[in-house]
Amino acid sequence: MNTPFLRRALQTSAATGGAAVLLLAAAGGAAAHVGVTPDKTSANSYALLTFAIPHGCDGSGTTKVAITLPAELNDAQPTVNPNWTVEKVTEQLAEPRKLADGTAITKRTSQIVYTARSPLEHQFRDTLVLSVKLPDAAGTTLYFPTLQTCEAGQTDWSDIAKEGQDVHSLQAPAPSVTVTEATGAAGHGTEHAASVSDGGAVASADDGGADARSWAGLAAGAGGLVLGGTALARSAARSK
Secondary structure, rough: OOOOHHHHHHOOOHHHHHHHHHHHHHHHHHHHOOOEEEEOOOOOOOEEEEEOOOEOOOOOOEEEEEEEOOOOOOOEEOOOOOEEEEEEEEEEEEEEEEEEOOOOEEEEEEEEEEEEEEOOOOOOOOOEEEEEEOOOOOEEEEEEEEEEEEOOOOEEEEOOOOHHHHHHOOOOOOEEEEEEEOOOOOOOOOOOOOOOOOOOOOOOOOOOOHHHHHHHHHHHHHHHHHHHHHHHHHHHHOOO
């Protein structure tokens, strides 16, 4: 048997197998916390924000998710989800706030609260979608502190990294979206979130983002493992 070649084949298989394990761990980490994936981030545009609820609280099922809106937003329209009831919580503003169209508002939506019709079991996941009008403030990071209440206990996803702090070091990071430069006229579509209003727009809940990239990387790692195994088998066949 060609010992050096076999050794290289085994090293290749071990390396690709290790990569697959690391990618699997990364995929699990990406899905470990309540996060948000926007369908767009352009300043002054209307965006759909998908909040992923990947698990419960230490094995306990989720019963309520309260999403706090950043001060930069006046309103959000929650997408209907048949597994949850939803309500909008408003707050009175200290002083009237002028809008781009010249009108003014005296109150804003401060929180969107989803309540599960039956507890979302710990091993299952769901997504909640909000339609919002992003502010005309490129470079601004919007934080959405989210309180996840379970049958037993709760998790407050509200940690915000301080300057110079690695966000990955946070135990319960707040979901966030960073506004980017405007890319042209923002389409209103059927969503209007400039002022406080009732009702919600029905939209597709697409996880996208980090989860998709993590699983794609895992697939690539698994493919490398298969190739390494194939090379080993061929080497053994030739030696025989």
